[in-house]
Amino acid sequence: MQNFSKIDLYEKRDFGEKINATFAFIRQNLVPLGKCLLFIAGPLLVIVGIINGMLPTLIQSGTTTGFMGGTALNGVFSLFGGALVIAVVHVYLERYMQQDGAPQEVADIWEGVKPVLLKTILAIIVTGLVVVLGFMFLIIPGFILLAALSLIFAVMTQEKLSVGDAFSRCFRLVSGNYLSTLLLIVVMIILQTMLGTIIGLPALLMMGTDSFFTASGEMMMGDKSLLYKVGYILAQVLNTLGNQLLSAITLVAIAFQYGNLVEKKESAGLMQDINAIGNTNQSATDPDETF
Secondary structure, eight states: OOOOOOOOSSOOOOHHHHHHHHHHHHHHHHHHHHHHHHHHTHHHHHHHHHHHHHHHHHHHHTOHHHHHHHHHHHHHHHHHHHHHHHHHHHHHHHHHHHTTTOOOOHHHHHHHHGGGHHHHHHHHHHHHHHHHHHHHHOHHHHHHHHHHHTTHHHHHHHHOOOHHHHHHHHHHHHTTOHHHHHHHHHHHHHHHHHHHHHHTHHHHHHHHHHHHHHHHTSOOGGGSOHHHHHHHHHHHHHHHHHHHHHHHHHHHHHHHHHHHHHHHHHOHHHHHHHHHHHHHHHHHTOTTOOO
16 A cells, blocks of 8 residues: 655644645645645636626626626625635545545545535634624724634534534634734735735736726727637636635645644644554454454
8 A cells, every 4th residue: 555644734833834734735735635626616616707707897888787696696606616615625634634644536525525515604604704893893803703713614624513613612722822823824825815916917917907998998898809808707717716726725724723723732643643552552452353
């Protein structure tokens, strides 16, 4: 059997080590994780990109119904697409840990994603509303809520908790570690944004050009050639797909922060090692063992 060098989730790591572990995991699993994301979340993200590419034409055409319908569809598909990305990453991490670092197959990850998808969507809505309200009333509580609730998807997947139980579990884990968690999130989002800007550069340039000519009254999107419109849509698809897939980097980093906090407070990795030793000793003395 092929040996895989597993990167342990449950390990105490300082700030730099968490970032190193994140990129080591991404490099190690780039192809299998990328395939899972593309095949499972990709189709919905492509639809979101197409809708984004068509919205300027709908806006400039003055068709309120079409614009509102496109915006509503965009919101729904974005929610489901984002939830699929989150679920794929965390289910992949869970099975990666269970199978000692073995690369995962798309079909197996999809089977793991299906039962947690609705719970993931609910968690996105609840945590999103709570964090937004926190920022609306007082800035500092918003940052505290963001730091704590960033762990909710890792907690739900790794510990099989409901949204409510995971909510309270997040605050217990992050207690005393709000600043380090928030700093990790900020750094990873900055890195993700920088990479995303490169991928989305064609879309940004075309959006800027369209805005300039529309403001000057020279030419609106609806007046441009079919080739230009198709190019704009393709650029938006690339931008949407690329940026959503890049969010996997931040999700993995937060998962390693979750494992770091669990290990610091509960020594989960140490207990797993002790149990593994116990199971090994038991099997060695089992009279029914065959060789």
